[in-house]
Amino acid sequence: MKRATPLLYKLQDLEFAALELKLYLDTHPNDKKAQQDFTNLTYQIMQLMPEVERYYGPLTQYGFSKENPARWIKDPWPWEIIY
Numbered sequence: 001m002k003r004a005t006p007l008l009y010k011l012q013d014l015e016f017a018a019l020e021l022k023l024y025l026d027t028h029p030n031d032k033k034a035q036q037d038f039t040n041l042t043y044q045i046m047q048l049m050p051e052v053e054r055y056y057g058p059l060t061q062y063g064f065s066k067e068n069p070a071r072w073i074k075d076p077w078p079w080e081i082i083y
Contacts, residue, residue: 007052008081014045 018041025034053059057075 005055007048007055011045011048011052014041014048017041018045 018038021034021038021041025031025038028034049059
């Protein structure tokens with residue numbers, strides 16, 4: 001089993017924060033600070049995702065990785081990773 005890395009934890013933190021902020025923006029669309037925070041989180045996710053995928057392989061079916069897109073079938077499934 002593969003062990004989760006600090007990079008994966010960081011990505012999960014960023015994605016959670018972005019999702020929560022997006023839900024907030026659904027009801028507060030004119031909050032400029034929240035819009036900027038969401039943009040910053042999205043940028044951080046886009047910067048970190050390729051680095052995480054180099055270690056884990058594609059995290060989604062349309063992953064960012066430029067290597068073999070079918071690599072995911074050889075890697076551990078999410079429930080096989082030790083957190």
